[in-house]
Amino acid sequence: MSLLKVQNLSARIGRQVVLDDVSFDIEPGECVAVVGGSGAGKSTLLRCLMGLQRPAVPVGGFLAFNGQITEFDTSRRSGKPQGIAYVSQNPDHGFDPLKRLQWQWRQTARAVTGTRDFSTSQQGLLNELGLGPLGGSFPHQWSRGMQQRLLVGMALLGEPSLLILDEPTSALDPLIAAQVLRSVMAYVRKHDVALLIVTHDLALAARHANRTAIMTSGRIVEFGETRKLLRAPETTYGQLLVNHRDWNLSANQEATDSVAAE
Ligand SMILES: Nc1ncnc2c1ncn2[C@@H]1O[C@H](COP(=O)(O)OP(=O)(O)O)[C@@H](O)[C@H]1O
Numbered sequence: 001m002s003l004l005k006v007q008n009l010s011a012r013i014g015r016q017v018v019l020d021d022v023s024f025d026i027e028p029g030e031c032v033a034v035v036g037g038s039g040a041g042k043s044t045l046l047r048c049l050m051g052l053q054r055p056a057v058p059v060g061g062f063l064a065f066n067g068q069i070t071e072f073d074t075s076r077r078s079g080k081p082q083g084i085a086y087v088s089q090n091p092d093h094g095f096d097p098l099k100r101l102q103w104q105w106r107q108t109a110r111a112v113t114g115t116r117d118f119s120t121s122q123q124g125l126l127n128e129l130g131l132g133p134l135g136g137s138f139p140h141q142w143s144r145g146m147q148q149r150l151l152v153g154m155a156l157l158g159e160p161s162l163l164i165l166d167e168p169t170s171a172l173d174p175l176i177a178a179q180v181l182r183s184v185m186a187y188v189r190k191h192d193v194a195l196l197i198v199t200h201d202l203a204l205a206a207r208h209a210n211r212t213a214i215m216t217s218g219r220i221v222e223f224g225e226t227r228k229l230l231r232a233p234e235t236t237y238g239q240l241l242v243n244h245r246d247w248n249l250s251a252n253q254e255a256t257d258s259v260a261a262e
């Protein structure tokens with residue numbers, strides 16, 4: 001059975017249709033990528049999954065998560081499904097620059113786990129993401145890559161069965177991005193967490209995602225096994241996207257980088 005199933009989701013901002021009859025699913029522990037140009041509706045899709053109704057308002061469809069069905073209905077506040085964690089696009093909004101990282105981590109941990117204690121399992125989580133003790137650091141004292149890992153760590157505190165990342169590496173340079181992705185992938189594989197990742201990096205999708213959805217103009221125009229889909233896209237838009245992006249080159253580049261980094 002699917003972990004997450006989204007069926008016929010539509011959403012609007014004012015009169016503009018920003019999601020148009022979107023359907024897809026994710027198996028337990030599976031990594032699914034969503035690719036497509038800017039303005040395609042990728043972030044809107046993720047926000048709707050998280051029960052957010054701004055700026056886009058869902059107008060139809062439903063999701064089933066862990067067998068529990070939630071209708072996308074404007075009249076009800078659907079709320080965030082239990083067991084899904086989400087890191088939004090634009091990590092600059094992730095931390096309060098004036099508060100120590102330790103304090104921010106603890107606030108999140110307390111909200112999620114109900115305890116004030118910084119447990120060894122929390123340090124274990126940080127270690128798995130390649131982070132040491134938080135110490136007394138402020139956000140600006142950490143690199144963007146480390147901040148991004150920490151945001152992912154915060155999202156993982158609640159031990160979700162699905163992690164949703166919106167362009168987690170677009171603000172990072174390629175080498176740092178590859179390192180962040182590697183530690184996140186190692187974590188989700190080890191703990192059997194499913195991953196839904198929005199990216200403009202087709203090489204990343206090719207390397208990590210079992211299945212990929214191609215979005216344009218609020219629609220998923222293709223959804224299937226990543227390798228097949230990127231090798232032989234069926235739609236005109238899919239062909240444009242795959243031919244336009246220099247993703248094979250960047251895949252080779254990143255392979256070289258990771259050899260150099262290890
Ligand atoms: N705050 C907003 N106000 C008005 N329109 C928005 C807003 N945010 C997004 N949109 C519109 O919704 C559509 C989908 O945006 P978005 O989901 O952010 O796309 P993507 O993440 O694929 O780049 C776009 O047409 C965009 O212009």
Ligand SMILES: [Mg+2]
Binds near residue numbers: 042043089
């Ligand atoms: Mg976006």
